Amino acid sequence: MQTRRTFIQAAGGGALASLLPLAASAQALDQVKIYYGFPAGSAGDSVARRIGEKVAGSAYSRNVAVVDNRPGAGGRIALEVLKSAPADGSVLALSPFSCTSIYPHVYSKLSYDANKDFAAVSIGAVMHHGLAVGPKVPTSVVTVRDFLAWAKANPQEANYGSPAAGSTPHFIGALLGLTANVDLRHVPYRGSVPGITDVVGGQIAAMVTPSGDFLANHRAGKLRMIATSGRQRSPFSPEVPTFAEQGFAELTTEEWFGFYAPAQTPAAAIARANAAVNAAVKERAVIDSLGVVGLIARGSTANEMAMSQQAEFERWGPLVKRIGFTAES
Structure with a gap:
């Protein structure tokens, strides 16, 4: 020290x-x-x-x-x-x-x-990180707790991508699963783009990555960002509540x-x-x-x-x- x-x-x-x-x-x-x-x-x-x-x-x-x-x-x-x-x-x-x-x-x-x-x-x-879900997840899932409930009911589909193993987004997803006692399987990618492509295409359920990388697809309705990791809502997606607002303050991080x-x-x-x-x-x-x-x-x-x-x-x-x-x- x-x-x-x-x-x-x-x-x-x-x-x-x-x-x-x-x-x-x-x-x-x-x-x-x-x-x-x-x-x-x-x-x-x-x-x-x-x-x-x-x-x-x-x-x-x-x-x-x-x-x-x-x-x-x-x-x-x-x-x-x-x-x-x-x-x-x-x-x-x-x-x-x-x-x-x-x-x-x-x-x-x-x-x-x-x-x-x-x-x-x-x-x-x-940067703030975000959690987004794609067409594999029902449109009724609009909050983090909705996603966790769906994941618990559909364990074979309960996965999330991140831009790299050992990255901050990887750990946000892992902590979310541990906190909620839900088995969320991690799928590592080489960067945000290939993972987001798979979310939009329905190959994986969700992804955690820098929220800015979701913006174009979120605004186009191709995926749904349901949480961001900042202390306050992101100025680029103010309609999306933070993890802390949804009861997961431990996931607050601004990298x-x-x-x-x-x-x-x-x-x-x-x-x-x-x-x-x-x-x-x-x-x-x-x-x-x-x-x-x-x-x-x-x-x-x-x-x-x-x-x-x-x-x-x-x-x-x-x-x-x-x-x-x-x-x-």
């Missing part, structure tokens, strides 16, 4: 450094690179690219950032690359918190230690995408990067473009991001243990 406190304190130092006049900092970099561990065109990729465009002309970077997609291993590859990248502020990685807060509970061996190898820079966006730098990056460089990200997420063009894919543009201090990472680590540890899932299981 000492290493976690050290990490948070180091990140806090970066946040304090952001109060220093930027004019006193080193000259802006010519260009920065942002690694992202999922494919181009995915929701998080939009965060990297939209914010990467807006850092140009700032005290951080003179030009638009280059986004380098390194998909695979559930987002871990991008962080592995970041670990050995130059610690001068010129290289960042964008990652969902699952890679740094949940994976340590899932994988007995990780090639990186989030507390020793990375420094928090800033949150860039937040963020955050920017990381190599651990030894100077505090002044982290401060400049933080300022650039926070300026970008306030721009209407960024807010609107992220909204299209169901993401809420949101910045933070480096310390706030580090504290949130620690809180999520502590929260998900006992939950993963309760679910009983490991990468080897």
Whole structure:
């Protein structure tokens, strides 16, 4: 736990450094690179690219950032690359918190230690996850409790997809089944799209995945989103109640995408990067473009991001243990 406190304190130092006049900092970099561990065109990729465009002309970077997609291993590859990248502020990685807060509970061996190898820079966006059902489930099912009752009455059909085994959506579905004492069988996919295709086609009953990925089909009536995971209803589907509203407060989670730098990056460089990200997420063009894919543009201090990472680590540890899932299981 000492290493976690050290990490948070180091990140806090970066946040304090952001109060220093930027004019006193080193000259802006010519260009920065942002690694992202999922494919181009995915929701998080939009965060990297939209914010990467807006850092140009700032005290951080003179030009638009280059986004380098390194998909695979559930987002871990991008962080592995970041670990050995130059610690001068010129290289960042964008990652969902699952890679740094949940994976340590899932994988007995990780090639990186989030507390020793990375420094928090800033949150860039937040997403809510959603539960949706398709034509395999009767139209009379309109709430989470309706779905659970149907699943209990139809055990052979009671399944749900997620974008990956060990992902936050996987665990939301698993916790739902455990809480309600209903056997919901998990069907892992490689990303949201193939799973949603199977829900719409009636191959599986339901899916849990980022709610933004459901929006087009939900609005077209091809599937029905019946819950979202935020503290409040999603601004992109305000007609859909949250899990908490329906009696499942334990499933409340708002997963963020955050920017990381190599651990030894100077505090002044982290401060400049933080300022650039926070300026970008306030721009209407960024807010609107992220909204299209169901993401809420949101910045933070480096310390706030580090504290949130620690809180999520502590929260998900006992939950993963309760679910009983490991990468080897």
